[in-house]
Amino acid sequence: MSKGNLVTSLRCRSRARPMDRYDRLPPELRRWVANAALPWSAASVLRIWSRLHLETGGNVELVLHRLDQAERRMLTRDCRQVWGETYDGVGG
Template identity: 60%
Template sequence: MRGNLATSLRRRRRPCPIAQYDRLPPELRRWLAQAALPWSPVSALRLWRKLMAEAAGNAEAVCRRLDLIEARMLMRDAPRIWAD
């Protein structure tokens, strides 16, 4: 008996996270490799595109902004995570 394996519902395909990471721009992959937080490829790329548009394509400026954003996230979450 197949139970729930037989269904007429379409199966949702989930993209492979490694493949998504491999398709990221090289500058963003380098930044993610040294990042302190575990960013998903999807959210990192969304933020990268937004910041690239704001920085007129200057990848170095975008990496500096990502550093600031990550530092702010760490400062916000640190008391909650490492509080006594």
């Protein structure tokens, strides 16, 4: 069997499976993601979690509150893009 293009000096990308990344999230963050309204990727939510964890001095309750706020902002933005600037979040 020829290796053809399989031989390269380039570094390989990590091929971690998405569920493995999810399983490695902190337990509190896994619970939050499981109940989130948006489909967060483990990588993106962990990046935000880490930043907020530093900003809040490790206050998990405050980090989760700030994640809720971020998700609400994203939902509001998405709703306005779909239904227009007059969308008020009531009734659609």
